[in-house]
Amino acid sequence: MYNSKIIGLGKYVPDNIVKNEDLSAFMETNNEWIVERTGIEERRWIDPKTGDTTAVMGAKASRIAIERAGLTVNDIDFIVFATLSPDMYFPGCGVQVQEMLGMPTIGALDVRNQCSGFIYGLSVADQFIKTGMYKNILVIGAENHSGGLDKTTRGRNVSVIFGDGAGAAVLSRTDDNSKGILSTHLHSEGQHAKELVLEGPSTQRWVPEILEANDPNDESYYPYMNGQFVFKHAITRFSEVIMEGLAANNMTKEDINLLVPHQANLRISQFIQKKFKLEDDQVYNNIMRYGNTTAASIIIALTEAWEEGKVKEGDNIVLAAFGSGFTWASAVIKW
Numbered sequence: 001m002y003n004s005k006i007i008g009l010g011k012y013v014p015d016n017i018v019k020n021e022d023l024s025a026f027m028e029t030n031n032e033w034i035v036e037r038t039g040i041e042e043r044r045w046i047d048p049k050t051g052d053t054t055a056v057m058g059a060k061a062s063r064i065a066i067e068r069a070g071l072t073v074n075d076i077d078f079i080v081f082a083t084l085s086p087d088m089y090f091p092g093c094g095v096q097v098q099e100m101l102g103m104p105t106i107g108a109l110d111v112r113n114q115c116s117g118f119i120y121g122l123s124v125a126d127q128f129i130k131t132g133m134y135k136n137i138l139v140i141g142a143e144n145h146s147g148g149l150d151k152t153t154r155g156r157n158v159s160v161i162f163g164d165g166a167g168a169a170v171l172s173r174t175d176d177n178s179k180g181i182l183s184t185h186l187h188s189e190g191q192h193a194k195e196l197v198l199e200g201p202s203t204q205r206w207v208p209e210i211l212e213a214n215d216p217n218d219e220s221y222y223p224y225m226n227g228q229f230v231f232k233h234a235i236t237r238f239s240e241v242i243m244e245g246l247a248a249n250n251m252t253k254e255d256i257n258l259l260v261p262h263q264a265n266l267r268i269s270q271f272i273q274k275k276f277k278l279e280d281d282q283v284y285n286n287i288m289r290y291g292n293t294t295a296a297s298i299i300i301a302l303t304e305a306w307e308e309g310k311v312k313e314g315d316n317i318v319l320a321a322f323g324s325g326f327t328w329a330s331a332v333i334k335w
C-alpha cells in the first residue's frame with residue numbers, strides 16, 4: 001500500500017494589516033475586549049485594489065508550496081480547495097487555481113467544511129494517494145472573510161474575529177510507511193448547523209426575495225454565530241477528536257511533539273493545551289496576528305511552524321479543527 005506525505009508548504013496573507021484599534025473607526029469595539037476574549041491583536045483584510053481574492057491567494061500560496069516540494073505545476077495530479085468564501089457561488093475556486101497556475105486539465109474538487117475544511121481536504125487527498133489513484137495532490141485552504149462581514153457594531157461579535165489568507169500543501173506518494181499521514185478522523189453534527197451559519201443568498205433565500213423584502217435589518221447574508229454555544233462545543237470536540245487520533249495510532253498525549261489547532265480563539269487553544277498538559281512550545285498559535293482564517297488557519301499555522309523550524313523530521317504533529325456544521329476533525333502526521 002502507498003503512503004502519503006506532505007512535501008511542500010506555502011502561505012500567503014494580504015499585506016493590509018487591520019489592528020484592533022483600526023476597527024473602532026467603524027464599530028463600537030476596543031482592543032481590550034478583543035484581546036481578552038479572543039487573543040487577536042490584528043488580522044489581514046484584503047485591500048480590493050490589490051486584486052487578491054480567495055482563489056488568487058490560494059494560487060499564490062500554492063506556487064510556494066509546489067516550489068518548496070521541488071515540483072512544477074505539471075507534476076500535480078489533483079487539486080482540493082477548501083473554503084467557505086469562494087469567489088463565485090459556482091464554479092468553485094479549485095478550477096480557478098487550475099487555470100491561474102496554468103496546470104493541465106487535472107481534476108479540481110472544492111470542499112465546504114468551513115473551519116475543518118483543510119483537514120477534510122487533506123483526508124480526501126490522503127485517500128486518493130493511498131489507493132494509488134494520484135501521486136501529487138495540492139491541498140489548499142483559503143478565505144476572503146473581509147468581503148462578506150457586517151463591519152458595523154451590529155456584526156462586531158463576528159467581524160472582529162475573522163481574517164483573510166491562504167495556505168497550501170503538496171501531499172505526495174511515498175513508499176516509506178514509517179512517515180506521513182498516519183490517520184485522519186472526520187465528524188459532523190448537522191443539528192447545530194444554524195449556530196454558526198450564513199443563510200443567504202441561497203436557494204432557500206434567493207436574491208429576488210431579499211430585494212423584495214428590502215429590509216434594512218435583514219442580517220441573513222452576514223455570518224451568524226452563537227459564540228458561547230460554539231465555544232462550549234469546540235472545547236469538547238477538539239479534545240475528543242485529538243484523543244481519537246492518538247488512540248488510533250497507539251499514542252498518548254506524551255507522544256505529541258506539536259499540536260497545530262485551528263485558530264478559532266486563543267482561549268480555546270489554551271484550554272486544550274492545559275487539558276493535554278502541553279508546554280507552550282508544543283502548541284502553535286498565530287491567531288494574534290491573523291484572527292480566525294477558517295479553512296486557511298491550520299495550513300497557514302503549519303506552514304509558519306515549519307518555516308520557524310518547529311516541525312522536525314520524525315516529529316508527531318497533530319492537527320485539529322472544529323467549526324460550522326458543526327464539523328470537527330483531526331490528523332496525526334509523522335513528519
Ligand SMILES: CC(C)(COP(=O)(O)OP(=O)(O)OC[C@H]1O[C@@H](n2cnc3c(N)ncnc32)[C@H](O)[C@@H]1OP(=O)(O)O)[C@@H](O)C(=O)NCCC(=O)NCCS
Pocket residue numbers: 028029030033034037038115156157158160225226227228229230231234264265268292322323324
Ligand atoms: C465570540 C466570542 C469571543 C464572544 O465572547 P463572549 O464572552 O461569548 O461574549 P458575548 O457574545 O456574550 O458578548 C459579551 C458582551 O460583549 C459585547 N460584544 C460583542 N462583541 C463585541 C466587540 N467586538 N467589542 C466589544 N463588545 C462586544 C456583547 O454585545 C455583549 O454585551 P452585553 O453584555 O452588554 O450584552 C466567544 O463566544 C467565542 O470565541 N466563541 C467561540 C468562537 C469560535 O470558536 N468560533 C469559530 C469556530 S470556527
